[in-house]
Amino acid sequence: MAEVQATYTPKVTGGARRSAASRLLGRDWLLGWLLVGPVFLILLALLIYPFFDAILLSFQERFIGQDGVWVGLRNYTALFAPNSLFLKAAWNTVAITGGAIVGKLVIGLAMACVLNQRLRLRNLWRGLMFLPWAVPAVVTAYAWRFLFDTSGPINGLIAQFQLLDDYIYFFNDARIALPALILVVIWSGTPFWTMNFLAGMQAIPAEQYEAAEIDGASTFQRFRYITLPSLAPVILVTALLSTIWTSANLTQILVLTGGGPNYSTTTLPLLAYLVAIPGHELGAGAAISMMMMPAYTLLVFFLTRQMLRQE
């Protein structure tokens, strides 16, 4: 839809000769930079500067409230020492993110298919199903922590009907804690996928379905050969976005398990937090963040390109 040229404006200067500065810096350079200035400065001071600060910080031993001491690569080599939590946390990050992505894809797609049908009160159902996405992560984590608690309904039912000899201690057992956590992450993240899928489905021309119907395609075939391929770009972008946000989000983990039991649900961002803030070792924490940087930079770079291409 390029009928509106974004930067086109007629010459209102009456054909006056442009100054050297405006030839070099663009017609509206002064006003342009004045207007973007505040945003640029905030991002420079609070994103770009800290980014470089993090690099320096990761080569220091620095405790909160004290001056740093240069230690070279020690913060990095410590990450790969025997019994280091780094590799465990890296694996947890991959497991939680991977499991959550698959779950959100499947459930989100099914949910979008249901909500894309002509239903009574469809907008109400849509609104309700997006609730987990609208409320703060702390709230959803609380809701689930209570559901899984010994005073919660799951264990309540177990006790009431004597289904098991003992309660299930969801977050005390590593084998249950990780899947339970993934379930919560899926639950709260699915609406975002559903929303994107629905928007993508609305963009598929109805003619395609009509043509397929005339050719005798079944409902499933129409889904398989029209809906799914048309959604591919949406799925790609949503998956990338979700990978970034899911892997980086530590709120729910912190509230649900605190990273335990025995670090079995500690992800890299959570480890960085635990080391840097409660552990007071800013340098070592920054080193963990820096180790994540290449992966995120790659993801974000790829995603930015993808989003600009679709625009």
Add this chain to the structure above:
Amino acid sequence: MAIATAPRARAVTDQPARRGRRTIGRGWVIATYVGLIFFLCWTLVPFVWMFLASLKTNKEIYQEFTLLPEQVYFGHYISLFSASGGSKASGNFSRWLLNSALVATVVTGLSVVLGALAAYAITRLRFTGRPSLARGLIFTYLLPNALLFIPLFSTIARLNLVDTLQSLMLVYPTFTLPFCTWMMSSYFRSIPVELEDAALIDGCDRLGVLFRIVLPLAAPAVAVVALFAFTQSWNEFLYALVFTNSLATRTVTVGLTQMLGEDVFFWGQMMAGALITAVPPVVLYMLAQRLVISGLAAGGVKG
């Protein structure tokens, strides 16, 4: 954010009736309704349980297992707001709500004003660095805050802002501004440039054009962006957790988690507090939904 990933999508409510789905078989219709009921339960049970628990007495929560409260008990809500409630939240909760509201309001104001100025420059003015700036905005929006909170903490410490609400007001725009700017610029692009040209020829200057023509036309986008900024600031957790450390400066999301540090979990109170915390984002979200359907989908979503 959904808007960001499906830029070619048409309005969500657009032409639902003309879909070629009317001939799905009876089996699929039944499956659809089964799916609907399943997904409604899946989504709502945690919230419903939360709500019910917030109205139960402690005896019901800890000793008996009941589905519905035997009688509606408002004690947990009351104890959140009275100093004698026994938990860390008691008496502090209203302070936390106020802190969150204050931070979110300031951040929203900053994001809308600064975002609109930058968005206008990016869509309508020509100057060096504009394309890389637009790209940089998306890049910074996508970069997760979990990467930078450690150096940001040391920056905040250097500015002597640790444990103040100002630190949050300063830092939150880093995640609201890129989105607000980007969102508004894509809406501005959908406004016919001829309107602006006419004003320019009539002697209006650029800022006049922005404030008298573009912004009034973009009112739905401005509203959505404001709602977004407020909700994001209200929901934020990590920065608030790291930058503040006393009960008086906590925002409500972090304040809630302070109740986890106690020997006993006051589940009733925690659920009541969590529900109250969820109210502003949910109300704003419902408002935004209307606007997204009518406003953004019609303009900003178009690429």
